[in-house]
Amino acid sequence: MTGDRLPGLQARWGLTDPTLVVETHSSLIYRDGARCLKLLKPAGLEEMSGAALLDWWNGDGAVRLIDRSEDAMLLDWIEGPPLGDRVRATGDGGTFDGLADLILRLQAPREAPVPELTSVERHIGQLFEMRDADLDRPKALARDLLATVPHEVPLHGDLHHENILEGWDGWVVIDPKGLVGDPAFECANLFRNPEGRLDLAIDPARGDRLAETLSTRLGHPKGRILAWAAVLCAASRSWNAVAGRDTTDDRLLLSVFLDLHDRAGGSLTA
Structure with a gap:
């Protein structure tokens, strides 16, 4: 035990x-x-x-x-509540720039050697094994994203509002997956969170504002950030399908994020 x-x-x-x-x-x-x-x-x-x-x-x-x-x-022990508590209660107000600041802090260069971590490709690998025509487009997007990674950095890999605590000394992350890969991948899970506010996640205007802020602050193409949001949704759908869990929200969110990606011009590199 x-x-x-x-x-x-x-x-x-x-x-x-x-x-x-x-x-x-x-x-x-x-x-x-x-x-x-x-x-x-x-x-x-x-x-x-x-x-x-x-x-x-x-x-x-x-x-x-x-x-x-x-x-x-x-x-x-971090006493502060998860960021999700604030956003569930009062909305996103003022959090987008804070999220960008946190990602910049986590991805800042460090003198210590980077430890052995799991690749993003391996992390989403279940997606490529799915035989589902609805996943053909996100699978193609994933392959294009993986083929055009500008450089690799250590990644939390599951960065969302429940894994960000509002501590006395600012925001801190908990429960990282420990991945390595495209810096823009770190943004992906923010779009479908926080838990319990699906209304926010499916709001195209909110998704567009979040993508615009992250793109401007982090220097990643807006279309690339949104493509990773869609791919991670597709990967989540594959994980939930294999586990026998409901995939309704994954299907809905995948459609929203693919549409946002198209509206942003569909480019992964500019």
Whole structure:
């Protein structure tokens, strides 16, 4: 059992009173004062790639990783709520520039060697295995995007409003996938979030404003950002289909983002 490992980690890291806060399909999250213990289940072991990225970021724009084992992480406890809480309650107002600032901070060069991370191509690989005519266009877009990557950078890989906490010292990210690839890929998941506000995600005017802000601030072609948003939607649809989950929202969002991509001119490089 996952919890059976707790006493050993408690002794190793000097935890005094770890209290279970939440359990997910992939992990158990404990709080011990100012520290957080994330104990991974077998379904969550892929998150160790994200732990390597947290180590590389060293607390700059991301939660600080204090230590790790082969299946657990000791992190700073971040008190602040997820950005999604604010956007669900009051809308996007003032957040687009903050999101661009955060991406710039995460992608800033660092002296430490880049750790071994998962490629974006491998991450979305399930999409290419799907036999579904409705996915032919996003599959072609994905191939074109992967063939025209300007340069590769470390990526959070799952950057959205629930993985951004509003801490006392600004926004910090949690739960990175730990990918490497096209810098513009980091924007993709922002368009379909936050959870519980599908009305925002399907609003073409909102999507266009977000893409315009990110393009201007980050220097990526607007069409490229929107193409990645569509491709990630298609990848999500493939993951949900294989898992037997509902794909209704994926289908709707894919249509919205493809249309936005076309309206932006359809170019991936200009």
